[in-house]
Amino acid sequence: MQVATFLAYLVAAALFIVGIRRLRTPETARSGNTLAAFGMVIALVATFFVTDTEATLGWPLIGGGILIGGVIGAVSAQKVQMTAMPQLVAAFNGVGGGAAALVALSEFYQTEALGGGGETLVQAITVLLSITIGTLSFSGSVIAFSKLQELAFSGSVAFPLQQVVNALLFLGVLLLSANVVTDGALAEAVGLPQLSPLVSVIVILVLALLLGVLLVIPIGGADMPIVISLLNSLTGLAAASSGFVLDNYALIISGTLVGASGTILTRQMSSALGRPLGKIIFAGIAASGGGDDEDDEEREVNDVSAEDIGSYLSEDVNKVVIVPGYGLAVAQAQAPLFELMETLESQGKEVLFGIHPVAGRMPGHMNVLLAEAGVPHEKLYDMEDINPEFEDTDAVIIVGANDVVNPAANDEAKESAISGMPILEVENAERVIFVKRSLSPGFAGVDNPLFYDMDKTMMYFTDAKQGLQDITEAVKNA
Amino acid sequence: METLLAQIAVFVVTAYLGFELISRVPNMLHTPLMSATNAIHGIVLVGAIIALAAGTDAFTTTIGFIAVVFGAANVVGGFWVTNRMLSMFRPPQKRVKKRKD
Numbered sequence: 003m004q005v006a007t008f009l010a011y012l013v014a015a016a017l018f019i020v021g022i023r024r025l026r027t028p029e030t031a032r033s034g035n036t037l038a039a040f041g042m043v044i045a046l047v048a049t050f051f052v053t054d055t056e057a058t059l060g061w062p063l064i065g066g067g068i069l070i071g072g073v074i075g076a077v078s079a080q081k082v083q084m085t086a087m088p089q090l091v092a093a094f095n096g097v098g099g100g101a102a103a104l105v106a107l108s109e110f111y112q113t114e115a116l117g118g119g120g121e122t123l124v125q126a127i128t129v130l131l132s133i134t135i136g137t138l139s140f141s142g143s144v145i146a147f148s149k150l151q152e153l154a155f156s157g158s159v160a161f162p163l164q165q166v167v168n169a170l171l172f173l174g175v176l177l178l179s180a181n182v183v184t185d186g187a188l189a190e191a192v193g194l195p196q197l198s199p200l201v202s203v204i205v206i207l208v209l210a211l212l213l214g215v216l217l218v219i220p221i222g223g224a225d226m227p228i229v230i231s232l233l234n235s236l237t238g239l240a241a242a243s244s245g246f247v248l249d250n251y252a253l254i255i256s257g258t259l260v261g262a263s264g265t266i267l268t269r270q271m272s273s274a275l276g277r278p279l280g281k282i283i284f285a286g287i288a289a290s291g292g293g294d295d296e297d298d299e300e301r302e303v304n305d306v307s308a309e310d311i312g313s314y315l316s317e318d319v320n321k322v323v324i325v326p327g328y329g330l331a332v333a334q335a336q337a338p339l340f341e342l343m344e345t346l347e348s349q350g351k352e353v354l355f356g357i358h359p360v361a362g363r364m365p366g367h368m369n370v371l372l373a374e375a376g377v378p379h380e381k382l383y384d385m386e387d388i389n390p391e392f393e394d395t396d397a398v399i400i401v402g403a404n405d406v407v408n409p410a411a412n413d414e415a416k417e418s419a420i421s422g423m424p425i426l427e428v429e430n431a432e433r434v435i436f437v438k439r440s441l442s443p444g445f446a447g448v449d450n451p452l453f454y455d456m457d458k459t460m461m462y463f464t465d466a467k468q469g470l471q472d473i474t475e476a477v478k479n480a
Numbered sequence: 481m482e483t484l485l486a487q488i489a490v491f492v493v494t495a496y497l498g499f500e501l502i503s504r505v506p507n508m509l510h511t512p513l514m515s516a517t518n519a520i521h522g523i524v525l526v527g528a529i530i531a532l533a534a535g536t537d538a539f540t541t542t543i544g545f546i547a548v549v550f551g552a553a554n555v556v557g558g559f560w561v562t563n564r565m566l567s568m569f570r571p572p573q574k575r576v577k578k579r580k581d
Contacts, residue, residue: 018520022501025513028569035516035566039559042523049526055533064532067545068525071552078553079560087511087565094518094558097550104547105527108540124484234514241521246487248527254487255494256523262498263517267510359507366510373568384507 010048011252017041018256022263028379045252084374085331088230088363089150095233096143102240102257103136103210106247107203114200123183126199128246130179133203134210136240139233141214146229149222150363159219171213178202178209224405227271228279230364235264267365274359274385276411276423303441303453306460308469311435312476314460319396321352323388325426326368327361329402329438333466336375339401342474343377349477355381356388356398356426358406385426392430400428401437402466408450420448428452435460437469512565519558525551 017037024034055061075094082090110129113121121129148154161167181188182199189197197205221229238260245253272279315322330339343353355377361368369382383391392398400407411423428434434452440463441453452459462469505513528551532544 014523019497019501021516021520022505022513025505025509025516027506028509028566031509031512031569032563032566035512035519035559035562038516038520039563042519042555042559045523045526046529049529053529053533060533060535063541063545064529064548067528067532067548068552071549071554072556074549075553075555075557076560079557079564082561084565084568087515087561090557090561091511091515091518094515094522094554098518098521098524098554101524101528101547101550101554102521104543104550105524105531108531108535108543108547111540112534112536231514234518238517238521241524241527242491244524244527246484248530249483249487250527250530251487251490253523253527254490256520258491258494259498259501260517260521262495263502263513266499266502267514270507357507362511364511365514366507366512369508370511370565370568373565373570376570379508379569382508 004052007048007052008251010044011250011255014041014045014048014252015255017044018259022259084371085334086151087367087370088226089147091230091364092143092147092150092233095230095237096140096147099136099139099143099233099237099240101136102237102244103133103140103207105244106132106136107207109244109247110203111200114203125247126183128243130182130203130206131243132240132247133207134175134179135236135243137207137210138214138217139236139240141211142218142229142236143214143233145215145218146226146233149218150226155219155222159222161219164216164220168213168216171209171216174209175206175213178206182206224275224360226363227360227365227367228268228275231264231267231271232279233264235261235268238262238264271360271365274424276420301454302456303461304456304459306462308462308464308472308476309480311460311462311473312478313480314433315346315351315397315473316349316477316480319351321354321391321395321397322346323354323356323391323395323398323428323431325356325358325398325400325403325407325428326372327358327401327403327406328363328368330466331362331368331371331402333402335401335467335470336371338467338470338474339372340375340377342399342470342477343381345474345477353381354383354388354391356383356385356391356428358385358403358426361403361406385424389427389430392427395431397433397435398428398431399435399437401470404438404450405448407434407452408448410448410451429458432458433460434458435462437462437464437466437473439463439465509569512562515558515562515565519555519562522551522555522558525555527551 018041021034021038024030106129145155181202186199218229238257242254242257242261245257346353357368372382373379405420407426407428409429411420411425429452528547532548535541535544
């Protein structure tokens, strides 16, 4: 039976791998997800076959727990708005990390309190890793969720001696871990015999909870995609290390895959923001950007109406690139944007979408939002693919975005908060049209020189949804 | 010791495989990728079931139960929402415009 289960886990892992492989194209992705889900069913069924429980309530509790959790998961997955995907992913990260920590804690408690101790060095280390990483990712995800949902801690919350406190907490986790590994010898040596391994683990759990909160609290706004990716990666590693604890290859393989995925996404996101990961985690962006530029002189902009844009688009333009930012999603303006695309296309114009990797609140978020609105995915271009297209583009329409098209990022000398961030080079197009609520700069708080280019730029100050509807009308009537 | 070495070997090979696999997923599908991998780490549900089944006192039973609920929400919700999202990426109606080669 052990062999059968082992083979079943291997099949499940293989299905996960094939499933991820099929995520390379939108056409095959859905079947990939189904295959992975099938793999999960196999792993679960195999687990049922080898699990014996002596507890009287064992099976009812397991069944009931799966039912409750499954219903909660299904209902939230069915109801969630696509704009709220980052929150949902954060929530699933949180429960996944929490579950990994609890599994390890239970295992540790069994051997330590009920079995009289005697876990091996490797067991102790992997238990500690699972508990620390899992708990940290649980509390970090809770904070990320409440930031994204705008329940609390919105934006960047700074507090004094932040890094010192974090370092002390981390040191505390390390010392207590050493105490657990040495089976309490460390605490006895310094005269704290009451600090048994079990107590140490409980304290580690509390410290890791705090550390998760404090690490995520200062990060806000445009950096959220990084936080989400990083937590994803951590949860994967927590699952993998509980696989070491339970000697379960299904957990090791799956957790490691997720850890690798999260790590890659984190790296891609931080290079898309043009800042090293350490700088994002250890110094919130709002701490540096914004507010320092106090010259309030009114600079002139080319303020236009929907009619101006409509007649320009319908008469002088053949190729249009639309650059959507998170402002579009906030205004729920995806559907009007789709209509504008259809209207322009019905007049024989080419319409493409240029998507910056950090558009939205998590990696790839904007693509999902536009796909939901009905935009065919071949029109969605990544940054590297759209940049060469701007040369022969007649008009770029930028909706609810600023930082990702800000040429200030290229200006090495200017030392702006976003310098080094790769941008969509919209300034290469013939005309640039901003649909924006006001002149206020984006998250990074850096002014955009394009706003003041009277010859190239049209500024249309409005709410994204209403504005796009008005432009569509104007194009139709022009 | 042999168990540990085997585990580490699996870990290293999988990490390498994961990097290879995931580097090839286009930016467009990064959100579904993340929610699908999210569902996959719900495999911790397997561990939670084992832990709950082994639970012998109130404490281990309670945390085992919470872990099972968490894991199940993670698995079911993760695959469900990924499926919902991917159904929005419609098959192309016409393939007139080819991406620049």
